[in-house]
Amino acid sequence: MTGAVLPTRRVSVRFVQQDRAADVVPSFEIVGAQITVFGGHSGRTVDLGYAVWLTAAEQSVVELRPIPADSGIGVGLTSVLSTLTRGDATRSSVGDRLCIAIIIRGLVSAAAAERVDDESFVIPSRQQAVVRAMQIISARRDDPALNGPSIARQLGISVRTLQAAFRDSSTTVAASLRAIRREYETLSSRMTRPPRSRAQAA
């Protein structure tokens, strides 16, 4: 897994909590290389400096409009980000902060997938394919049999179409798969022991 290249540019997540004024709709605004979060309780700002990456297709889709913080997957993002405090930026280990970034990336990626299924969004088919493929990769990240052909089969498109879609996002299926699997390894850390049955554990 070493040497795997992330499939696209990184974006930094900036978490901003502001007073919820009556005329402010809590939402996540993703502008350029920054994901800014509005909503929460007090006017404190927490810049955790976490690196989060998205494919270009996912990035384009989530930038179309702010993600509502109080509905859909936005509620998950809100609950994750609202648990973070200013101290976490310095107190948590690098590995722990990376885990947090991975969790946030997964939810932002799922936010893009929500839009693909939302008819009020007009999203090019190639972007749709990448967004959906990323969800399949995330859901089956521990499946060693997962590869381009099986993803294409699940999406009901040809492998060439899938490859072309990822090429439009300046990446490849294999690189995306490697990146997600590498994240999974980070989250898994090292297996300290093999799975045991209840009888063995007793």
Add this chain to the structure above:
Amino acid sequence: MLLPSWANQSTRNAVIAIGAHAETVGASFAEVIASLCAVRDLLVAVLREMSRCLHEMPIRGSAAAACAWAALGHDRAARLALGPCDPGGVIRNVWRLVLLPSNPACALVQMSAQTLRNAPAYRRMSRAPLGGLAMSRIESVPQVVTALLDEVPPASLESTQLQLVRSGSLILQQSGRQRRFGVGELAVYDVSEPFEFVYPTEFSTIIVQVPTTALGGTGLPDGPTSASSGPRSVGRDMVASLLATTDAHFESLSANSRVALSRAIVDAMRLAAREARGERQEYASSRAVLARRARDYVERHASDITLSTGLVAAALHVSVRTLHAAFEDSSETLGQIIRSIRIDRARTLLVATALSVSEVANEVGYADATHFIRVFKGCEGVTPSVWRRRQLGSEGARG
């Protein structure tokens, strides 16, 4: 209505109860019956088990229905309201907690529940698949719930449960420890170990069961843990927040978003396990520092006849217990280290000076020469005098 021919009276009761509940959850009666017929064997097995467990009580149709639906993992109809039952006394029944996971790696845990007051009882349970997990919601009256682990197939893999208290409180007993969890607190425990819940008041709770292997084999802190125990954990806070959020918005979430949230819950739990491991390493590191400081202190004060573990602990501003714990990973206890340092110095004095054995004893911190001789003999196999003669004799022979 015409029930299948295989239905006995208990099953009929169950079907009737399910029909009533199906109405409240929006499933058509025909759909319910069709599902029920399709799993006839399972339902019969569940009823038989109920009957065995409840030999002293008549089977309640609604309880059987709850078991059946829980076992089926039905998305919508797995809701139960036992309703007022046995109002004059304490009811006793056995129920399958609606944790039955979509993931076969999760263990099925059968529970025995006993209510804690003589009043009409109710128990509302629902279960919904959440990605590869299952989320259960339970509301009921004060009760004690005990895991019946002998009912769990030994081949079941270890599972971990995450329980978020929504109202009331939970007292969890496991591994000889007891922890109380208030509203908004998250209990994390291993369901392969015996455990007991006490809900002292009416309660509402959310439970998610995760195969322990899904947590990366990282293991959990020993015994039940809570959000309030120990240092703050970002991962634990995230799990609690995600569970509450998912529960509150479950119906409005798309299938893919539910899967994404279940993944986030598992990943946040992995993060919590990482953090706990880090704390343990930090703790181990702090113990090593304390052990080194204690050893240094002993080196400097070995000749002090009042030197003891209590004195070292007081000098280092820790309890004797903490001090002893600092040496748990080393091959010697603090008492052995004190003795070892003193005997080393005694050897030096015996060969390098003409001090008497009593004087050497005093110099190295022994007020009683007899005690010193006994300790020295325990180390060298001979008394200090004999040892000195042998050492000086051999040196004389070499010279």
